[in-house]
Amino acid sequence: MTVPADAPILTAAAMREAEAACAAAGVSLAELMERAGAAVADIVWRMAAGAPILILCGPGNNGGDGYVAARLLRVRGAEVRVAALGEPKTDLAKAARAAWTGEVEAFDERTAPAPIVVDALFGAGLSRRLSDDLAGLLARFAGRRVVAVDLPSGIESDGGEAWMPPLPAHVTVALGALKPAHLLLPTAPACGRTLLASIGIDAARTMRTLPPPPLPTGDPAAHKYSRGMVLVVAGPMAGAAELAAGAALRAGAGYVVLDGAGRAPLSAVICDDGDALAERAADPRLGAIVVGPGFPAGEGLTRSLDVALGSGKPLVLDAAAIAAGLTALASGERRAILTPHEGEFARSFPATGGSKIDRTLAAARQSRAVVVHKGADTVIAAPDGRVVAAWPGCPWLASAGTGDVLAGACGAMLARGGDAFEAAVAAVGWHIDRAARIGPGLVADDLIGK
Numbered sequence: 375m376t377v378p379a380d381a382p383i384l385t386a387a388a389m390r391e392a393e394a395a396c397a398a399a400g401v402s403l404a405e406l407m408e409r410a411g412a413a414v415a416d417i418v419w420r421m422a423a424g425a426p427i428l429i430l431c432g433p434g435n436n437g438g439d440g441y442v443a444a445r446l447l448r449v450r451g452a453e454v455r456v457a458a459l460g461e462p463k464t465d466l467a468k469a470a471r472a473a474w475t476g477e478v479e480a481f482d483e484r485t486a487p488a489p490i491v492v493d494a495l496f497g498a499g500l501s502r503r504l505s506d507d508l509a510g511l512l513a514r515f516a517g518r519r520v521v522a523v524d525l526p527s528g529i530e531s532d533g534g535e536a537w538m539p540p541l542p543a544h545v546t547v548a549l550g551a552l553k554p555a556h557l558l559l560p561t562a563p564a565c566g567r568t569l570l571a572s573i574g575i576d577a578a579r580t581m582r583t584l585p586p587p588p589l590p591t592g593d594p595a596a597h598k599y600s601r602g603m604v605l606v607v608a609g610p611m612a613g614a615a616e617l618a619a620g621a622a623l624r625a626g627a628g629y630v631v632l633d634g635a636g637r638a639p640l641s642a643v644i645c646d647d648g649d650a651l652a653e654r655a656a657d658p659r660l661g662a663i664v665v666g667p668g669f670p671a672g673e674g675l676t677r678s679l680d681v682a683l684g685s686g687k688p689l690v691l692d693a694a695a696i697a698a699g700l701t702a703l704a705s706g707e708r709r710a711i712l713t714p715h716e717g718e719f720a721r722s723f724p725a726t727g728g729s730k731i732d733r734t735l736a737a738a739r740q741s742r743a744v745v746v747h748k749g750a751d752t753v754i755a756a757p758d759g760r761v762v763a764a765w766p767g768c769p770w771l772a773s774a775g776t777g778d779v780l781a782g783a784c785g786a787m788l789a790r791g792g793d794a795f796e797a798a799v800a801a802v803g804w805h806i807d808r809a810a811r812i813g814p815g816l817v818a819d820d821l822i823g824k
């Protein structure tokens with residue numbers, strides 16, 4: 375499962391606006407459909423490598439893309455059949471159907487499969503769950519190599535509803551931009567490998583997929599404090615804070631202090647016994663404070679959090695510190711990153727609704743902080759509306775302690791200075807990249823090893 379890096383994401387409503395802007399700029403919707411069909415035909419041609427192709431066409435413009443692809447594949451000499459769910463209903467799809475000079479079979483239980491199946495039944499216009507009859511028809515094609523046009527049929531574009539398809543795709547050709555459903559659970563795995571055919575749509579850059587990890591560039595004039603100084607406040611379960619402190623160093627901080635309980639996870643981490651927290655927090659060289667890993671709610675957390683909040687320093691709040699710090703954060707301006715997993719998110723932001731992207735954006739606006747909503751489909755949102763969706767992450771990160779490592783990495787990136795959202799994006803990218811290099815068998819400690 376892969377998605378293109380740093381690619382635009384549009385909701386269905388934003389897609390309609392982008393389409394309208396294209397039309398206003400002189401690119402007709404018919405031209406966009408021709409480009410979409412050509413992009414699909416190109417990918418299917420290469421995948422089929424001479425094998426017979428069956429294209430399933432629906433009643434809307436998704437089906438229209440299918441008819442265009444069928445025509446262009448036949449021109450190239452491919453062996454193509456088309457099976458349709460009735461006659462096309464839109465003018466564009468009718469025109470595409472008319473330009474296809476081959477036979478159109480009815481799509482029903484008698485439709486014979488082919489090694490390559492192109493799913494052009496429903497895309498962004500899906501308005502309800504597939505009927506059981508239709509789901510049953512599609513299920514007959516499970517195990518074939520399926521190319522989905524724009525979205526696997528049955529998936530709702532904005533990812534708010536889990537209308538799961540019975541027919542997962544090997545490859546999904548996203549048209550114009552990626553859609554939230556390509557990047558959020560539970561729908562994203564059904565898209566297989568998602569490719570983007572930009573077809574000339576000018577998509578806004580506000581929402582995008584995770585950029586590739588930047589090439590490491592060392593500042594030849596750097597010293598340990600200019601690289602970023604991070605203070606990690608340890609609670610009773612010191613192992614979590616130790617992981618965060620080690621991660622801060624590995625993610626590029628020049629100087630890391632572990633305050634409270636705990637031992638240095640790496641020799642270079644400076645340990646304090648917790649008596650001088652206020653003094654440490656007031657250090658003018660300090661670039662970020664991390665509070666929360668291994669620190670359950672209670673008086674100890676409240677005291678430490680008060681010191682961290684009172685220092686005015688950029689903050690990373692994780693675990694119980696998120697809910698405990700919300701009110702103070704929302705009442706002021708500061709660079710802050712919150713790193714909740716789903717349970718912590720639900721406790722801290724119970725009133726948010728919609729897709730994971732909608733909910734994370736609402737949480738960022740409410741808290742006035744950057745929110746890294748962790749999970750296999752991590753979403754990062756800023757109060758100003760920027761979003762990065764980090765699907766597919768790395769499966770080896772699904773183990774204890776990796777969230778503490780991410781909090782420490784956020785601290786390192788934040789301590790460098792600059793924009794908190796970009797710091798969070800860099801930290802998530804670092805975390806996934808490091809995990810992918812380690813691979814199966816990963817434990818959180820490996821992420822802070824050599």
Ligand SMILES: NC(=O)C1=CN([C@@H]2O[C@H](COP(=O)(O)OP(=O)(O)OC[C@H]3O[C@@H](n4cnc5c(N)ncnc54)[C@H](OP(=O)(O)O)[C@@H]3O)[C@@H](O)[C@H]2O)[C@@H](O)CC1
Pocket residue numbers: 389390393403406407410432433434435436437438439463464495496497498499500501502503504505523524525549550575
């Ligand atoms: N954006 C772009 O720039 C471009 C977009 N393009 C393409 O257009 C696609 C969007 O096209 P679209 O809006 O016509 O919707 P589409 O997905 O074909 O489905 C609508 C039809 O399905 C029906 N229907 C819905 N749900 C159903 C259900 N559960 N079960 C049964 N029927 C159901 C619905 O019927 P109704 O709900 O009205 O009863 C209607 O007839 C987009 O994904 C991309 O492929 C490209 O061509 C060019 C550039």
Ligand SMILES: [K+]
Pocket residue numbers: 436493494495496497522523524525526527
């Ligand atoms: K489709």
